Amino acid sequence: MNENPDLRRATVHDVAREAGVSLATVDRVLNGRPGVRPVTAEKVERAIAVLDFRRDLSASLLARSRDLRLRFIIPDGSNEFMVNLGAAIARRVRPAAGERMSIETSTYRALDAAALAASIDALEPKSCDCVVVVATEDDAVHRAIDAATRRGIAVMTLVSDLPGSSRKHFIGIDNIAAGRTAGSLLGRFCAAGGEIALIAGSLALRDHRERYEGFAGLLREEFPRLSLVGPFEGHDERAETEQLVAEVLDRHPNLVGLYNVGAGNAGLIAALQRSGKSGKVRVIAHELSETTRLGLMHGVIDVILDQNPDGEIRAAIEAARGLALGRENGESRDQHPEAIEIGIFLRDNLR
Amino acid sequence: MNENPDLRRATVHDVAREAGVSLATVDRVLNGRPGVRPVTAEKVERAIAVLDFRRDLSASLLARSRDLRLRFIIPDGSNEFMVNLGAAIARRVRPAAGERMSIETSTYRALDAAALAASIDALEPKSCDCVVVVATEDDAVHRAIDAATRRGIAVMTLVSDLPGSSRKHFIGIDNIAAGRTAGSLLGRFCAAGGEIALIAGSLALRDHRERYEGFAGLLREEFPRLSLVGPFEGHDERAETEQLVAEVLDRHPNLVGLYNVGAGNAGLIAALQRSGKSGKVRVIAHELSETTRLGLMHGVIDVILDQNPDGEIRAAIEAARGLALGRENGESRDQHPEAIEIGIFLRDNLR
DNA sequence: CCAATTTTGAGGTACGTGCCTCATGACCTA
């Protein structure tokens, strides 16, 4: 049984009384308005700390009679994962509106870093409080993020990080751990030993590289009876991946396992089915989608590692609220958002 | 790019205008106060539907100047999972307070259905809006839940459901799917065939039974080369489970896999280590905890299926907000909370 | 049709915060 000691949370009035100043001054400090001597501001800060005052976000947004404006910027195109991500965002628009958050989405041509940077630069603080971007590793993007931060827009990265920039949070999975998990599973699936092939989209992509490294490292450490073939790059293209996998299967007739760290799963599935090896080779791939779901159902794919777009979007929205609360305040009382878990799906626990 | 068509959400004022009644009448309808003719109420309901009016929960709680009161009732005792569940609740108390929700927890003696029922009966609608219980299958509990619902307290079940009662939602995993998933993994781990043992706490427990059935069914359907030994009941006791597992390992020297659907993992691990078979038998168990975490790290356990207490608590809180919004309204506009995913953990993706 | 009762309207105050104006006080500089 928990009894709450302070039944009522502290309000700005309490802070004013505790600090021995007027409400107006507290307001000026809280909202970063000018005209407060450092000494006075310090008194207010102390009172805030003493009373553990936390601004009531709902009342705050109510008073401003404006919503917290959140914008997602994601790559467009046919990448099934990004489409799912967009759908996950759309799914959250209504519920978020109920909590006074308006969500907008814009897209940029996939891999077009300049376009992404331009999109970020176009944001004005008066119409956007927080932006969440699926970043590509690029200097222009890096600069755009820093500039947006300076303009007072909170920036977060999603799925793929841009460490070193002024982004407040990264929302996404640990791709090295994902690679190791795939290795751990495949190692147990193929206990008898043999060859395992690794397919990637491009090793220039940070997430693909990290998955590969985690996977290869784990096999080396724990399953010396398994030998790694590849990595091969299929550039996340259906046709190219299909041909690539067909060739690999052909050249390595005793292949026992296959790990695709990238996209292009439709091609992978087609090649496996065509070769007649479906079900005989253990297969792990990434991201739940219509395609991979079917792959699981038909027994072509054994395991899917998934980023859980819904969870990521939820975490992003929650983190945005957190940032909105602690903004402008001297102390950054932002807690890190919960880490995104790697979803592991077999045919039997498909959601 | 999404442009919001109706920039402003509808307010009670809009509803009053649309319905051609006064604000007071709208208020009476919205909050179920008496003194409104059915005809008039109908007009208001129509206006609400037309404008897609949704009460602003934050403003509502602000106006009432009281928080949404949520109570969790969970079993006490040494069950590590329940302790974790309690910790997950505690972790959410502060963040929830920031959204005007006060959370309290009470416990009852594990498996003591009468005590649970009494706890539920003791709740008054004026000090509790919503209660979340880890239910045991019992008629008295069933009745207590129905009575609470009649008193105007929303009830939800957590972890273990009580279907047929008036509980609004069940928050928990699909235990049949969990059992099937375990079977699917163990089947692939032990592709060469052999004997697999199943340990349960008690088959009288709904979740244990369901996991067992899912597991056994899947092995039968997909892995005929594997034969199931058991189920054996260890009553979720450390010592009893340890002795049980030791006996099973002794009597079945060629055992290739082991699935524990219940608790008592400390005993399981001890028995495996003592027998010298740790690492030679593939092991799947349930619930991340200090114990099972160590089991994973040391290679005694291969996979842990987890309920994700944090996710469950979060879902429960979100669902409670949803119920608070739609209460008293004629239409039940409650959407079902997201299903809880079965977490799958190996040594390599421990969170 | 009158009286009793029920239904409805009008308007106020409150919640915690944001934002505005205006007045007053303190401080500095010439």
Added chain:
DNA sequence: TAGGTCATGAGGCACGTACCTCAAAATTGG
């Protein structure tokens, strides 16, 4: 010391909803 700038206080209105009172209107029963 006068004139100016800057810091601070006092207070009000707004946001959307809850809840209250009081009066006016509509409906009902006899």
